[in-house]
Amino acid sequence: MQTPIYLDNHATTPMDPRVLEAMLPYLGARFGNAASRNHSFGWEAEEAVEKAREQVASLIGANKKEIVFTSGATESNNLAIKGVAEMYAERGNHIITAATEHKAVLDTCKRLEKHGCKVTYLPLKPDGLIDLDQLREAITDKTILVTIMYANNEIGVIQPVREIGAICKERGVLFHTDATQAVGKVPVNVIKDNVDLLSLSGHKMYGPKGVGALYVRRKSPRVQLTAQIDGGGHERGMRSGTLNVPGIVGLGKACELCQQEMEAEGKRLGGLRDKLMNRLTSELDEVFVNGSLEHRLPNNLNISFAYVEGESLLMGIHDIAVSSGSACTSATLEPSYVLKALGKGDDLAHSSIRFGLGRFTTEEEVDYAAESIIRIVNKLRELSPLYELVKEGVDLTKIEWAAH
Amino acid sequence: MAYSDKVLDHYNNPRNVGSLDKKDPYVGTGMVGAPECGDVMKLQVKVDPATGVIEEAKFKTFGCGSAIASSSLATEWLKGKSVDEALAIKNTDIVNELALPPVKIHCSVLAEDAIKAAIADYKAKSGVRDDAAVSA
Numbered sequence: 001m002q003t004p005i006y007l008d009n010h011a012t013t014p015m016d017p018r019v020l021e022a023m024l025p026y027l028g029a030r031f032g033n034a035a036s037r038n039h040s041f042g043w044e045a046e047e048a049v050e051k052a053r054e055q056v057a058s059l060i061g062a063n064k065k066e067i068v069f070t071s072g073a074t075e076s077n078n079l080a081i082k083g084v085a086e087m088y089a090e091r092g093n094h095i096i097t098a099a100t101e102h103k104a105v106l107d108t109c110k111r112l113e114k115h116g117c118k119v120t121y122l123p124l125k126p127d128g129l130i131d132l133d134q135l136r137e138a139i140t141d142k143t144i145l146v147t148i149m150y151a152n153n154e155i156g157v158i159q160p161v162r163e164i165g166a167i168c169k170e171r172g173v174l175f176h177t178d179a180t181q182a183v184g185k186v187p188v189n190v191i192k193d194n195v196d197l198l199s200l201s202g203h204k205m206y207g208p209k210g211v212g213a214l215y216v217r218r219k220s221p222r223v224q225l226t227a228q229i230d231g232g233g234h235e236r237g238m239r240s241g242t243l244n245v246p247g248i249v250g251l252g253k254a255c256e257l258c259q260q261e262m263e264a265e266g267k268r269l270g271g272l273r274d275k276l277m278n279r280l281t282s283e284l285d286e287v288f289v290n291g292s293l294e295h296r297l298p299n300n301l302n303i304s305f306a307y308v309e310g311e312s313l314l315m316g317i318h319d320i321a322v323s324s325g326s327a328c329t330s331a332t333l334e335p336s337y338v339l340k341a342l343g344k345g346d347d348l349a350h351s352s353i354r355f356g357l358g359r360f361t362t363e364e365e366v367d368y369a370a371e372s373i374i375r376i377v378n379k380l381r382e383l384s385p386l387y388e389l390v391k392e393g394v395d396l397t398k399i400e401w402a403a404h
Numbered sequence: 405m406a407y408s409d410k411v412l413d414h415y416n417n418p419r420n421v422g423s424l425d426k427k428d429p430y431v432g433t434g435m436v437g438a439p440e441c442g443d444v445m446k447l448q449v450k451v452d453p454a455t456g457v458i459e460e461a462k463f464k465t466f467g468c469g470s471a472i473a474s475s476s477l478a479t480e481w482l483k484g485k486s487v488d489e490a491l492a493i494k495n496t497d498i499v500n501e502l503a504l505p506p507v508k509i510h511c512s513v514l515a516e517d518a519i520k521a522a523i524a525d526y527k528a529k530s531g532v533r534d535d536a537a538v539s540a
Binding site: 307308309310311312315316335345346347350382383384385386387388396401402 | 407415418421423435436437438439440441442443444445446464465466467468469471472
């Protein structure tokens, strides 16, 4: 086993060697511009792009004509939300989203608010799921778009996408989902899930960075978007710019591999995740799993170690790459907004660690991580005045803290 | 972010971890910060009543590595100092010694506050210690 160990696969994933192999020719001799119609260089590039388009479409149950290549999920989210808001401005100006969305969605919505849109930010239930009744009530005759993520990047909770899509369909509202964390990890099908627009990214599924896609439904309803990048009219006019052929080839290959291996990989990672969780929760006290366990990505574990501050915990496990919901290094000192939206106190948000297991994670690595974390949490609790008080029977909520 | 060697040293080998008896009339306890802010420091000093010198200092800290290092360093500096000398310790001294970056300056401020709170507690207790009825 080599250290450091990478358990931060929600941030990014290593590229699968098979993906790199597929890409290499397009970084070398096959350098053509996919838009060149007059020679073989262009034709072979176009052929590679169209193969990848088919591979991406196949993974999500779409038609290849419904795939628009972008630079990644952030661009896809921007294009979907701003593109719909602009195109359907005459029909309405109301958008519904959720408090735990990725910043690529939230900040896009905030910008639209400055341009006259109204945005509803749905609250979350304590398990991280949205309340479908609240969604129904939030839809008005001005609502043009609902944008709710498929699976959350911090807590891995999977939203009831199919039901959300059905509600939107019934009410004649478009439904966009940021499926960056879900595609390639769990079965996603745009038809069954009633999705009109879907964002995905290459580097979250063992593909390259700098490439992603937006699914745009072509039939019932035919979704139209106002392009956000103007130019040569690539991608059926929705996203101009010379296609990133090697990246797109890599994205396609990554999708193909996920389609072949997702089921077995999901079972394996779910088993490893459960092992990690069971060790941490059985060998330590005052440990809390954040978000629904039932509706969750198989590779995610988000857990709070009460009375231990997240950043100090990360410092003690410097050979294990994970993320903390603590934001002690950020300028605002604000902990994770996702955990806060679940109603977790700031103290538990500061104490949280996110594990993202991946295709190349081994059982040995999981065991090593569990042992290291248990050792450091015990050490830091020896240091923790809060743990001491709790063990003395003091109720921390009854203390008047001098907030600073 | 990268930590300075001194922060890492205090984090890996914290000095003077532990608790003193809060009820001891010569022990001053300071607890500052708040759990929701991600930092709570408890710092205690035990003063020799004959000389007025701090003979023992202990801490426990919930917080980031810099907060742990700031309070660990503070206990090191407190030992052997008079109460008045202890009050002269400034957060900037801690920032300089540990090479704390700007986002971690609040950790040093908290440590200075903890020192002041512990000394204030000691003074309050020792001023009435003949009553023998004091408690923390």
